[in-house]
Amino acid sequence: AQSVTQLGSHVSVSEGALVLLRCNYSSSVPPYLFWYVQYPNQGLQLLLKYTTGATLVKGINGFEAEFKKSETSFHLTKPSAHMSDAAEYFCAVSAMNTGFQKLVFGTGTRLLVSP
Amino acid sequence: IAGITQAPTSQILAAGRRMTLRCTQDMRHNAMYWYRQDLGLGLRLIHYSNTAGTTGKGEVPDGYSVSRANTDDFPLTLASAVPSQTSVYFCASSREPNTGELFFGEGSRLTVL
Numbered sequence: 001a002q003s004v005t006q007l008g009s010h011v012s013v014s015e016g017a018l019v020l021l022r023c024n025y026s027s028s029v030p031p032y033l034f035w036y037v038q039y040p041n042q043g044l045q046l047l048l049k050y051t052t053g054a055t056l057v058k059g060i061n062g063f064e065a066e067f068k069k070s071e072t073s074f075h076l077t078k079p080s081a082h083m084s085d086a087a088e089y090f091c092a093v094s095a096m097n098t099g100f101q102k103l104v105f106g107t108g109t110r111l112l113v114s115p
Numbered sequence: 116i117a118g119i120t121q122a123p124t125s126q127i128l129a130a131g132r133r134m135t136l137r138c139t140q141d142m143r144h145n146a147m148y149w150y151r152q153d154l155g156l157g158l159r160l161i162h163y164s165n166t167a168g169t170t171g172k173g174e175v176p177d178g179y180s181v182s183r184a185n186t187d188d189f190p191l192t193l194a195s196a197v198p199s200q201t202s203v204y205f206c207a208s209s210r211e212p213n214t215g216e217l218f219f220g221e222g223s224r225l226t227v228l
Contacts, residue, residue, distance in 0.1 A: 032215055043205055043219025107157040
């Protein structure tokens with residue numbers, strides 16, 4: 001079975017500071033990994049995804065994530081936080097042998113950005 | 116704007132009542148999903164449909180049913196609501212079941228008293 005653990009339910013940064021949101025996964029087969037973002041009172045939208053190939057994945061709004069198999073991690077980063085980045089972020093995993101309809105989401109990390 | 120429309124946006128319901136949450140997409144996506152979002156638990160898959168005419172059970176299907184009579188509509192029914200079904204429900208779709216890129220509606224907040 002696949003699972004993800006997001007470390008820290010809340011992360012606070014100052015505007016302009018580095019953003020680092022942590023995600024570790026568990027999967028018995030090569031995983032596909034995703035980051036989604038949820039703004040207040042909205043549904044989730046895809047930030048980026050890793051399937052195969054390059055382990056450093058770039059997404060929208062300046063975010064990127066690196067797949068590290070040895071560490072079973074897929075941390076999300078952004079060099080400089082903006083006020084508009086304040087939202088909840090979800091890491092998700094799916095395994096190639098079960099199909100994408102069984103995305104398993106983490107419990108989410110709320111990013112707070114202060115001026 | 117193309118996307119997913121959910122209705123109602125919010126609803127308060129007495130326990131034991133029947134409720135249907137509606138979901139319509141205009142992107143001609145083959146796959147559709149229903150998730151519930153609860154604080155501290157993230158999103159959990161209730162039911163899914165890979166294509167019109169087929170449905171499947173997710174992680175937490177008990178107490179819920181779905182149908183997929185056509186490509187665009189994927190209603191979720193609570194036959195007899197219970198307080199533990201108080202949650203925010205999200206409908207989502209993807210072009211194909213194996214893309215991993217889900218498009219979400221804005222959610223339906225359901226309170227069961």
